[in-house]
Amino acid sequence: MLFRQLEYLVALSRERHFARAAQTCHVSQPALSEAIRKLEDELDVPLVRRGRKYEGLTPEGERIVVWAQRILADRDALRDEVGALRTGLSGRMRIGSVPTASGAVSLLTGPFCAAHPLVTVEVMADLQSVDILRQVQNFEIDAGITYLHGDLPEGVRTVPLYDERHVLLTTAAESTAQGPAVTWADASRLPLCLLTGTMLGRRTVDGIFAEAGLRPSPRVETDSVGTLFAHVRTGQWASVVPHAWLHVFGVPQGMRAVPLIEPARTIPVGLVTSAREPGSVMARALIDVARRTDVAAALERLPRER
Template sequence: MLLRQLEYLVALARERHFARAAEACHVSQPALSEGLRKLEDELKVLLVRRGRAYEGLTPEGERIVRRAQRLLADRDALREEATALRTGLSGTLRIGSVPTASGAVSLLTDPFCAAHPLASVQLRTDLRAEEVLRRVRDFEIDAGITYTPDSTEGVRTHPLYEERYVLLTGASEEPAAHPNVTRPNATRPNATWAEAAELPLCLLEPGMQGRRTLDEVFTGLGLAPRPRVETDSVASLFAHVRTGRWASVVPYAWLHVFGVPPGMRALPLVGPVHGAPIVLVLADRRPGPVMARALLEVARRTDAATVLERLP
């Protein structure tokens, strides 16, 4: 009963809404509210601020929910371990990824599924870098693929590859959308960041880590591109370049998914060559859930950097 009540608390903290938390727990809202009251009575501490609507957890509730998340994660890990001992690894591996790295996720999930035919994979590839870390720390996902975090509190990381960048343009040497701006010559093997900054750009949204990384490079070189189109989708960047009016800066790893589509060119960006480390992020638990351990073992056997280096 205590674990069930803790599930209610964790769901409420995640959903921040009584009705949605009840739906997530497959109970009625009155049943969820009653379970939370019984938990407060048992622990002899107020956990939830109540008003006409959910008003948040008390400071005590915030501390208890963190312990509850770990306790429930350990329970689930124990069940997965027991199942793996009986029948082999099964269940669902949950992975979250930043959009810029999502094109390389299959380098891990394909060998994982081949090695564990009873297991399945659930992917979220539209998460911000901060959200990937939060979900790993809160045990909402088993692993994340993201940029090297500034803080590794509560997580551990395994390097995957270095994200490099290409200027994606139309294949034509005709003038770009802006007057007096021409695209890099077709015989050139690369392009400079300064040339990229002068083109009519379509880039990721400013709040995304992939865009912040690009902005840091441009700013460090004294450049100030003014993209007219911003999106949260790497696929949308390719679609805009396909029209012939736009250029974009995209991660080299996305050529693993699309190649270089007809009518486009992908020129490595130099002056300087810039790279951003991409890592696998796991909760800092030892030995850790069996699913996460299995994925880490795949990552250790898979040289993602070498695979991506072979791209045209």
């Protein structure tokens, strides 16, 4: 019963709404509310600020949620560990990825699924870096793929995968892109379609432009790398895209993907997991695969335009 009460509290903290929390837990709203009330009685502290509607957790509730997430994660890790000892690893692994790196996720999930045929994988490919780190620390996902910048929080383990570099994606007829490389200054003068400014991938691109004394003014912004390719295909736009995405789409017919220089910059991308021991058996298995897989080599060759 305690595990169920903790699950309900965590769901309420995540959904911030009684009805939605009950729906995700597959119970009625009165059942969820009553279970949380009983937990409050057992702990002898108020956990939820109640009014006509959900008003948030009390300070005590916020602390209990942290413990609940740890307890539930340890329970799940124990179940996975015992299952792995019996029949091999099974269950569901959850991976989060920033959109700019999601094109490389299959380079890990492929060998992982081959090594662990009883495991299913859920990939959330449109998370922001801050959300990935939060969800890893809160045990909402087993692992994440994101930028390995210098201010990563304590309590996470990292495995470098590759260095992200950028290419100018444009039409084959664009005169600027006829050489072996293009400067960031030349790229800034083209009609650009870029990721939205809220995304770390876009802020990284803006930082490189700024290093060259430039400030791009894109006419179109999107949160999807696939949408960038679609806009370039129309012939009206150029874009700056991560090289890793050429692994997914190649260089579509009628387009060119040209390395960007002056400055030539790379940004490390890697796997992040919770450093808490013993931790998720799924995460440990994925780390083993990541260390055996040369993701950088798989992404190294620039596909030729068709």
